[in-house]
Amino acid sequence: MQEDDIYFDDFLNRINEGTYPLPMEANEPGSVLYTSGTTSRPKGIFHSGYDWSLLFCGILRKFKLK
Numbered sequence: 001m002q003e004d005d006i007y008f009d010d011f012l013n014r015i016n017e018g019t020y021p022l023p024m025e026a027n028e029p030g031s032v033l034y035t036s037g038t039t040s041r042p043k044g045i046f047h048s049g050y051d052w053s054l055l056f057c058g059i060l061r062k063f064k065l066k
Contacts, residue, residue: 008065026050 030049034042059065 024049 027048030047030052032044034044
């Protein structure tokens with residue numbers, strides 16, 4: 001492990017201190033990603049908050065994190 005590396009558990013403990021999730025509907029915006037692609041015209045893709053929840057749950061299960 002290098003000097004600036006941290007364990008994932010330590011990272012989670014740091015962000016959990018005083019950080020609480022806000023209630024939201026499943027289809028509320030979680031993020032919007034924009035790209036100009038090959039057309040040079042901006043376009044965005046909408047991800048709901050639920051999408052991110054599924055992503056993180058999948059990561060936790062895949063890597064057997066608690």
